[in-house]
Amino acid sequence: MADSPRVVAVCGSRREGSYTRAALQYALAGAADAGAEAELLNLGDPGLDLPLYHPGHDPEETGDVAAALERVRTADGVVVGSPVYHGSYSSTFRSFHDWCSFDEYDDTAVGLLATAGGGTFSSTLDHMRVTVRGVHGWVIPHQVGVRNASSQFVDRTETTDGDGVDAAYVFDDESLRDRTERLGREVTTAATRLFGEE
Ligand SMILES: Cc1cc2nc3c(=O)[nH]c(=O)nc-3n(C[C@H](O)[C@H](O)[C@H](O)COP(=O)(O)O)c2cc1C
DSSP, X not given: OOSSOEEEEEEOOOOTTOXXXXXXXXXXXXXXXXXXXXXXXETTOTTOOOOOOOTTSOGGGSTTHHHHHHHHHTOSXXXXXXXXXXXXXXXXXXXHHHHOOHHHHTTOEEEEEEEOSSSOOHHHHHHHHHHHHTTTOEEEEEEEEESSHHHHEEEGGGOSOOTTOOSSEEESOHHHHHHHHHHHHHHHHHHHHHHSOO
């Protein structure tokens, strides 16, 4: 690990103005607050060429896959965020996750975040926990689920809150904001405790 831990938030939504991406900005703020170099890997970035996973294709020769994998591989902590899709995670998250392996997640602390249109997110977080464990990520116990997502955020232009939040929406709910910042802080602390220099 370098002097400061690196934390990457992986956003598994392609939606412009994604609530998941907005929430992840708070996790990144928490990580930065805990001393991390924090950055977003937005899988929905139109400028990022991430083809559907194919077991016969070499990541080095497939769009921006190798560069994106490197950003995860060199991170000490990762916060993965996905919208709830049909009671599980999004195909955007899953396809990128299938490109990932132990190489990306060994010695990596991981935090989980899910945003739901309705009231239930538990199965999504459980599925993410299992599949991150499958690539040997060290998933921390604290996790964040946002239910009724469209009611939990306000348009960034309609509030003076959230200065410095690089997203279309900011949290309207203080406890959710606190829980999400805590996610980033705890991933950073876990990465330092588990994988920092003795
Ligand atoms: C294909 C699809 C499936 C969805 N399935 C569910 C679901 O099972 N449960 C739920 O609460 N919301 C569901 N939603 C709503 C999304 O979880 C919700 O809009 C979420 O906040 C979107 O996150 P985003 O803005 O980051 O894309 C679904 C949305 C889509 C597009």
